[in-house]
Amino acid sequence: MASFFEGFSALFLGITLVMSSCMVANCGNFYQDFDLTWGGNRAKIFNGGQLLSLSLDKISGSGFQSKKEYLFGRIDVQLKLVAGNSAGTVTAYYLSSQGPTHDEIDFEFLGNVSGEPYTLHTNVFTQGRGGREQQFYLWFDPTKNFHTYSIIWKPQHIVFLVDNTPIRVFKNAESVGVPYPKNQPMRIYSSLWNADDWATRGGLVKIDWSKAPFTAYYRNFNAQTCSGSCTSSNSKFSNGEWQSQELDAYSRRRLRWVQKNFMIYDYCTDYKRFVHGIPAECRKSRFL
Numbered sequence: 001m002a003s004f005f006e007g008f009s010a011l012f013l014g015i016t017l018v019m020s021s022c023m024v025a026n027c028g029n030f031y032q033d034f035d036l037t038w039g040g041n042r043a044k045i046f047n048g049g050q051l052l053s054l055s056l057d058k059i060s061g062s063g064f065q066s067k068k069e070y071l072f073g074r075i076d077v078q079l080k081l082v083a084g085n086s087a088g089t090v091t092a093y094y095l096s097s098q099g100p101t102h103d104e105i106d107f108e109f110l111g112n113v114s115g116e117p118y119t120l121h122t123n124v125f126t127q128g129r130g131g132r133e134q135q136f137y138l139w140f141d142p143t144k145n146f147h148t149y150s151i152i153w154k155p156q157h158i159v160f161l162v163d164n165t166p167i168r169v170f171k172n173a174e175s176v177g178v179p180y181p182k183n184q185p186m187r188i189y190s191s192l193w194n195a196d197d198w199a200t201r202g203g204l205v206k207i208d209w210s211k212a213p214f215t216a217y218y219r220n221f222n223a224q225t226c227s228g229s230c231t232s233s234n235s236k237f238s239n240g241e242w243q244s245q246e247l248d249a250y251s252r253r254r255l256r257w258v259q260k261n262f263m264i265y266d267y268c269t270d271y272k273r274f275v276h277g278i279p280a281e282c283r284k285s286r287f288l
């Protein structure tokens with residue numbers, strides 16, 4: 001009898017080890033983690049679950065969403081964006097909860113004509129309110145290779161990263177009355193769609209349908225999440241560097257480098273838009 005229980009607990013330990021190493025390593029499998037939600041066969045999973053693609057043609061775009069919901073964590077995915085003339089297309093990759101007071105953390109990649117740069121548009125919604133846009137050019141061509149786009153979502157701050165370089169930090173500014181996403185679990189969503197009424201040069205450049213279908217590729221999805229229950233007061237995060245409190249000195253330097261050289265729009269400095277005063281969270285230091 002004793003050996004039965006020993007065997008059983010060894011098996012249980014084995015399962016636990018496999019599960020926890022998956023949270024750290026790239027164990028993501030698109031079949032396991034995502035549902036293709038719209039666009040019919042324009043959304044595809046292949047290579048045994050290692051690769052996913054979304055396409056857009058004249059009839060429809062396409063999209064997928066995570067099976068799970070997340071409340072805090074580090075979410076990474078590698079993306080290769082629509083190549084060539086991608087003007088008018090938008091590839092959106094975001095975390096969102098549901099309903100009129102939803103929270104949302106957005107990456108949106110706005111396409112461009114061949115040879116002109118993509119715009120990476122970011123936004124943060126809290127309690128249904130957004131309007132916190134920051135936009136960037138990238139320091140590489142995002143259509144040539146896969147690059148890693150990550151969101152670190154913690155009770156203290158949200159960090160957007162590109163190839164592990166932080167490009168944006170949204171700090172918890174509840175102390176000055178700004179709602180912060182901390183109670184509503186979010187799902188991951190992604191879609192490729194026609195946004196040629198606004199995306200490229202403010203809607204001036206339309207989609208060239210002779211180049212359709214437009215296709216973006218995804219791989220190496222990885223989510224490091226909270227083990228067990230995880231709220232802002234009870235943060236039992238799984239192991240991983242992402243949980244350390246602050247950005248280190250090197251990351252802060254990288255963040256300043258991106259913001260100085262690649263940021264093309266910042267709502268925090270849009271004094272024409274906020275004639276009655278810049279939003280409260282902007283008055284806190286933007287750097288950690």
Ligand SMILES: *[C@@H]1O[C@H](CO)[C@@H](O)[C@H](O)[C@H]1NC(C)=O
Pocket residue numbers: 110111112113116117118119199200201202
């Ligand atoms: C597209 O290229 C033009 C010209 O370089 C640039 O002004 C614009 O910001 C780029 N991105 C988008 C999304 O329009």
